Amino acid sequence: MSDIVDHSRRQFLSFAGKAGLTTFVAQAVGINLGMVDIVRAQTGKRGVEPFRFAIISDSHLYSMPDHKFDQQLADAVAQVNAMTPLPDFVLYGGDVAQNGTEDQLVKGSKILKDLKMPLKIIPGEHDWYLDMGDAWRGLFGDETWSFNHKGVHFIGLNSILVRDFWTGAGMTPLERMTVMEMLESPIPGPWGVHEKQLEWLANDVKDLAPDTPIVVFTHSPLWDYYPRWNFQTSDAPEIREILSKFDNVMSYHGHVHQTLFNRIGNMSSVAALSTSWPWPYPPVELAFPETRMNRADPSIATDGMGTQIIDLSGSFEGLVQYQPFEDSLTPFMRDGFKV
Amino acid sequence: MTNKMLKIERLLAVSALAGVIAAGTSWARAPFTDEELAEQKAALVESIALGYDLWHGSRADMTTNGLACGNCHPDTAASNPQTFPKYMTMYGKVIPFREMVNWCIENPQAGTRLDVDGDDMTAMEAYAFYLHRGKEITPGLASEQTTPIVVEYGTGFARTPTGIGVDTKP
Ligand SMILES: [Fe+2]
Ligand SMILES: [Fe+2]
Numbered sequence: 001m002s003d004i005v006d007h008s009r010r011q012f013l014s015f016a017g018k019a020g021l022t023t024f025v026a027q028a029v030g031i032n033l034g035m036v037d038i039v040r041a042q043t044g045k046r047g048v049e050p051f052r053f054a055i056i057s058d059s060h061l062y063s064m065p066d067h068k069f070d071q072q073l074a075d076a077v078a079q080v081n082a083m084t085p086l087p088d089f090v091l092y093g094g095d096v097a098q099n100g101t102e103d104q105l106v107k108g109s110k111i112l113k114d115l116k117m118p119l120k121i122i123p124g125e126h127d128w129y130l131d132m133g134d135a136w137r138g139l140f141g142d143e144t145w146s147f148n149h150k151g152v153h154f155i156g157l158n159s160i161l162v163r164d165f166w167t168g169a170g171m172t173p174l175e176r177m178t179v180m181e182m183l184e185s186p187i188p189g190p191w192g193v194h195e196k197q198l199e200w201l202a203n204d205v206k207d208l209a210p211d212t213p214i215v216v217f218t219h220s221p222l223w224d225y226y227p228r229w230n231f232q233t234s235d236a237p238e239i240r241e242i243l244s245k246f247d248n249v250m251s252y253h254g255h256v257h258q259t260l261f262n263r264i265g266n267m268s269s270v271a272a273l274s275t276s277w278p279w280p281y282p283p284v285e286l287a288f289p290e291t292r293m294n295r296a297d298p299s300i301a302t303d304g305m306g307t308q309i310i311d312l313s314g315s316f317e318g319l320v321q322y323q324p325f326e327d328s329l330t331p332f333m334r335d336g337f338k339v
Numbered sequence: 340m341t342n343k344m345l346k347i348e349r350l351l352a353v354s355a356l357a358g359v360i361a362a363g364t365s366w367a368r369a370p371f372t373d374e375e376l377a378e379q380k381a382a383l384v385e386s387i388a389l390g391y392d393l394w395h396g397s398r399a400d401m402t403t404n405g406l407a408c409g410n411c412h413p414d415t416a417a418s419n420p421q422t423f424p425k426y427m428t429m430y431g432k433v434i435p436f437r438e439m440v441n442w443c444i445e446n447p448q449a450g451t452r453l454d455v456d457g458d459d460m461t462a463m464e465a466y467a468f469y470l471h472r473g474k475e476i477t478p479g480l481a482s483e484q485t486t487p488i489v490v491e492y493g494t495g496f497a498r499t500p501t502g503i504g505v506d507t508k509p
Pocket of ligand 1: 058060094095124255256257274
């Protein structure tokens with residue numbers, strides 16, 4: 001972070017502050033999210049071996065050569081490779097590509113190959129609707145998966161499935177993709193993981209003891225944030241129901257291009273920063289408004305973007321730290337927060 | 340009216356305009372006939388529809404990197420047209436909305452600025468201002484980085500809202 005950047009951010013915020021940001025920040029300081037409950041404290045008996053993983057998300061690569069977003073994804077990879085200690089693996093939160101073309105997905109997979117550690121990935125809507133996931137699957141494999149790592153059970157689901165709106169309307173694959181690319185398009189309606197993956201999930205976790213630490217990973221949030229922009233997963237209630245037997249579930253997701261935390265029952269939910277562009281917060285009352293970042297300054301091309309790391313402790317407590325490219329975090333968010 | 344215009348009306352709930360027309364007709368002698376008012380409404384809807392397309396990338400010279408306004412400003416969110424003219428740090432002075440539109444064309448999109456007096460620029464404004472109708476005019480202030488469309492949970496689509504997320508703080 002250079003002095004120049006700091007200076008322009010200060011200048012920018014001196015005006016943003018008049019809109020109430022100053023008061024907002026003041027409110028946020030010192031608030032404890034209070035997530036470490038008694039249930040959580042007891043899960044230590046499972047013996048999670050402490051480790052760290054990183055998340056990169058939403059790079060939205062275009063087909064042009066040397067596009068600025070290529071470099072932003074490469075910067076994210078470099079940022080993760082430079083972390084000490086190194087994360088054990090990286091989760092990628094979907095939307096590698098902007099228009100779902102094979103060249104964009106190939107470009108993304110090449111940049112991601114520079115990661116020093118293994119990659120686990122799930123798809124976003126921008127990756128999928130040109131060829132219904134063919135190119136994506138060819139490059140990255142199954143979109144529904146689970147694995148165990150150092151005592152934690154990780155689950156990945158494809159949460160961007162919609163009902164077929166294209167066959168009846170006689171749309172071409174390109175038209176279908178164009179509809180899905182537009183965040184505020186009302187045509188596709190709410191998306192979700194659908195029946196088959198719900199069955200898979202129920203089966204995947206049926207033999208796990210309730211004190212098994214669970215991390216579930218999807219493109220969209222597993223709660224009803226702002227359905228108009230598909231900041232939701234339609235069958236999230238069913239997913240939460242299937243996972244309700246566990247003491248503790250952490251949900252990590254992409255798609256919203258902003259810092260965000262929520263908690264419902266046994267599930268805490270953490271959003272990923274994008275590496276391409278930040279989104280404004282929709283007009284929704286948040287349960288944890290202090291987890292919002294600052295407004296992005298449009299004159300700093302990488303403001304409001306970055307990656308994140310999560311350090312899991314022996315008692316399955318996660319320290320979430322956003323790693324922005326610029327200084328877009330509020331004082332409350334700067335040191336990270338525990339989930 | 341074309342199909343597209345009907346679509347955009349549904350999309351944006353342009354029905355509020357119909358209310359204006361109804362109020363107009365209750366005058367003893369309407370300043371315009373119903374036909375004239377219908378034409379005027381159609382012309383406005385057409386400009387809004389053009390603006391909608393332009394915000395979503397229909398004009399090639401507005402971008403060289405593929406980005407459209409809609410990428411970063413879904414529903415024209417965080418463009419705050421009703422707060423202009425206002426001071427913008429990148430200019431160091433008070434500028435009109437149209438200038439900020441051109442700034443975002445030339446910077447994040449690396450495109451060619453629009454003629455500030457052209458129909459396309461008017462359409463850019465028509466769509467943004469239409470979505471911000473009813474918002475308080477607060478010139479001179481940066482306002483919130485939010486969308487003008489307050490949608491209750493789920494009502495953006497045909498879906499029963501669960502309301503989960505607002506009141507879950509323990
Ligand atoms: Fe995305
Ligand atoms: Fe997405």
